[in-house]
Amino acid sequence: MQLETKIPLGEVRGRIDHMAVDQKRLRLIVAELGNDTVSIVDLARRSVIQRITGLKEPQGVGYEPSSDTLYVANARDGSLKFFKGEAYEAAGGIDLGGDADNIRIDASAGHVVIGYGEGRLAVLDAATRKRLGNIPLKAHPESFQLDPDGGRIFVNLPDAHAVAVFDSASGKPLANWPMDKGGNFAMAIDNDRNRILVAFRRPPELSVFSMVDGKRIATVDTCGDIDDLFIDRKRSRVYASCGSGFVDVFEIDGAVYRRLSRIPTASGARTSFFAPELDRLLIAARATSTEPAAIWIFRPLP
Template sequence: MKTVWISTVCLCLTGSLCAQSTNYHLVKKTTIGGEGGWDYLMADPQGSRLYVSHSTQVEVLDLKSHEKVGVITPTQGIHGIAVVPGTTIGYTTNGRPNTATMFNTKTLKATKDIPTGKNPDAIMYDAFSRRVFIFNNEGNSATVLDATTGNVAGTVELGGAPEAAVSDDHGTIFVNLEDKNEVAVFDAKSLAVKHHWKLGKGEEPTGLAFDKPHHQLFSTCNKVMVVMDSQSGKVLAEVPTGSGTDGAVFDTSTGSAISSNGEGTLTVVKEVKPGKFEAVQTVTTMRGARTITIDPMSHHIFVTTAEYGPAPAATTENPKPRPAVKPGTFMVLEYAAK
């Protein structure tokens, strides 16, 4: 594993001015290596770990140094990772076998294999209900687990293909429905679906971020971030983003929602005055860096990608071939605001 350090200097007049800056910049680039694709990654500040999905395993890195701690296997078709704060329990979603893996965060050993719905994808822990929610993209449902035992507590029939989800920490879960261009809203304890809210002009929503104090959802759709009132479902704004948009996070230190775009950019969106949302910065990343996580303690942002070679020649069976990933180039990029 190779790490490139990039020195930075942050100059500001006051701490408050520095906190309000949205000048995100690269602070570290680390090559992990290996082969295969990737999906979600997750920062765990309590455990000082960065969990990164990578083909058939989870790469576990030290959150600060990026040094490799180990791997979690077997996780065929790994998508997402969640950990339960205050415990040594974590979970992965495995798209190929339609399972979740319960693992020990200290030993990184798998402890339980849990059947889910079809193609489990996004995953989240909800502190209010003390449950883990697994969103089955092709199953149009969520498998609900007791966080401490891994036992299935129920299923939510969502009526569409779920992607990323967030909690209001008071018993309500919001989740994007990719094929319906909606946000579904359900109760974390009763599992009753309460609303299906349309995303205006937003199509194929994937990433979802949440400004809890201001009750604002940020849904990353195809080349647009839709801002929605989380209490009424009213669409507040539609802000253009880069192409290949996938993930989203909200940075409380800058009051910004950030989308990760597969074209190789981050789009930073902010409420510049009451009711007016704008893209205030476009950050250059690398092609393929479409998923994102944020460390809620340091407020640093992480994305993963790799270098690409030329696309193979088109064939009748594959008229639009994708460029191949160069083996050994899988990497993590870390960003911070000045």
Template sequence: MKALWISAVYLSLTGSLFAQSANYHLVKKTTIGGEGGWDYLMADSDGGRLYVSHGTQVDVLDLKSHEKLGVITPTPGVHGIAVVPGTSIGYTTNGRPNTATMFNAKTFKAIKEIPTGKKPDAIMYDAFSKRVFIFNNEGNSATVLDATTGNVAGTVELGGAPEAAVSDDHGTIFVNLEDKNEVAVFDAKSLTVKHHWKLGKGEEPTGLAFDKPHHRLFSTCHKVMVVMDSQTGKVLAEVPTGSGTDGAVFDSSTGSAISSNGEGTLTIVKEVKPGQFDAVQTVTTQRGARTVTIDPKSHHIFVTTAEYGPAPAPTTEIPKPRPVVKPGTFMVLEYAAK
């Protein structure tokens, strides 16, 4: 009887966990201003800062107030930012000159410029290997740095165009290959590629999130989030998302994988019952808010975008011109679950 009672309680708790609603909502909107495009942003919980790529510089904000603390320059064509925990060292990826900038996270001053492969894009710090991995989208490779010195420790030949990556914190790194519709898996120390896993119906994967305790990868592809077993590479689900999908994060407080969609939405995906993944909420953001980061302490989610004006008249050279970003409207939007 005791065993049956324990089992019933477990099933009840598990059922209530799966049934929980995410219910994300806007908690703060801040206009930063300035001009230029944007790509990745990164929440540094330990330092209390939000690093935002913005044209040829990185805007550094207070994580709670959004007050602008400074800028990191020069970072022409900046894409990604990483900060090494427990140090005052950070890095950016600069797509135009094919370099990374090592910077002081206290003074925001550049320390040195490091050559990378072609079009460095995503970047991540891996605590297991104590290395920084720079993913060269057009170089089909990853440039590997010693995190404290910035010295190049090696190169990973990935066999495809890498985008976002995650670590299991035990020596294995997973990275989307945008042109191959795959996830590549490699060893963080030996730099040996172990697997190339197909993403089912997923095409052009960009964002990648990870539920480490449950061994699940969430890869954001064209209008779909692919859920994959990180131990076997088996595709577990393919969940529709908004259009213009780019970034992805996992919120452990709600058990939700979240995609940021350029159409102006967040798609919230949960395992609603064992083995079944559904989109449980669509959150309205603003057009262009396609990249995302999460503060692992507060579990707040941040996206960046700007206001758009009308598109210019078509020309022979540009038959389908894009809408123009309004100067001075660059902003941060912060979301939280109730």
């Protein structure tokens, strides 16, 4: 990978959490948890054009294009806030009750799914923004992924040392896969190979499982404090971003996952977003004593 540029975020302090893309406007949405703000970054102009303030530890962000709505999940008060249109104007919200976290957009079903609390997934109707239901879990959900082909939701439950599988339409549990390692925070879905990738922090490893029965296919060491994981379908690669200050790049060769490179970033830069439409990996680097907070843009090679 080649570091293409760094986009300064300005006066942003503390931890930076998840990101999303408003593809229609070519904008990156950055949850600045420690700063109680969300930044809107114009990727064409490579600059911050707006900052949403007054939030309470924003963790998850998601942009739903059909309703032109930005969703922001707040950890401190458990609220889910809505912002509409070109200027992301405040449009209300709902109270989820605590620790609102990851957001996923289910475009085919017209749903927005949010992990929150001690163990719940809230399902909202994207058109009306009304809550349709809740899926109970055994523990707080970290990364979860939607399988558009199989109608399933795969959920990382690190406190329960498990990956739970649910029917996305009914919310009924389909399977529970016990994990023999700790800190399964990051997850990616590989539809081309019918596999789920789960990254662990204790010890730092990437494991690959069959989506059919949960059987482990491969395991490989990773960088430490991993938080995000993405599949590059074009190149048959995996990108893993870590708070230890690295991005690991893996090549997929059948059932073998081979590390191609370990790219230095910055300490604490553990959250990332891979945008296939842009063919770029975006890394969120928090402010240090010598460097301001910034979005690092990497271009995959070749």
